[in-house]
């Protein structure tokens with residue numbers, strides 16, 4: 001059971017890094033892609049989507065770094081690891097969906113990195129204990 005914490009933490013780290021990379025790939029894409037004579041990054045609704053993703057990714061990174069630090073100090077972080085696992089993998093799925101959408105039709109093409117990332121990320125909500133099970137653990141540790 002102790003080892004499961006490390007596995008779940010690794011999945012959270014991997015999803016966090018994936019979300020960060022998807023944001024970078026998409027930032028580059030929306031800056032390059034021109035529609036109606038200007039980069040789509042100049043469209044305010046596109047900017048808002050990117051800003052929302054950057055915010056969620058930043059929140060995930062702060063929480064994750066804290067959990068890693070506490071884990072390395074041998075503190076008990078069973079609840080926090082479960083929180084990080086479910087929230088960050090769900091966040092990465094939201095990021096993948098928005099990034100794919102911002103790529104338009106190219107987002108569906110294998111030639112574009114985001115297509116593969118969009119396909120790969122959902123498994124992180126399933127393996128190492130599903131996200132529903134993570135919530136069961138959190139609730140149990142809250143005495144519910």
Ligand SMILES: Cc1cc2nc3c(=O)[nH]c(=O)nc-3n(C[C@H](O)[C@H](O)[C@H](O)COP(=O)(O)OP(=O)(O)OC[C@H]3O[C@@H](n4cnc5c(N)ncnc54)[C@H](O)[C@@H]3O)c2cc1C
Pocket residue numbers: 123126127128129130131132133136
């Ligand atoms: C690519 C991949 C690699 C894997 N690698 C490994 C591995 O190396 N080692 C290993 O042991 N396993 C591995 N697994 C298995 C993985 O851990 C399980 O798939 C996962 O725990 C879910 O179990 P299940 O597939 O039986 O789904 P089920 O248990 O049938 O769940 C189906 C759905 O019901 C929900 N559910 C089930 N029970 C509850 C409950 N009590 N409360 C709320 N919701 C519930 C689940 O959240 C899920 O949404 C891997 C799976 C995949 C896809």
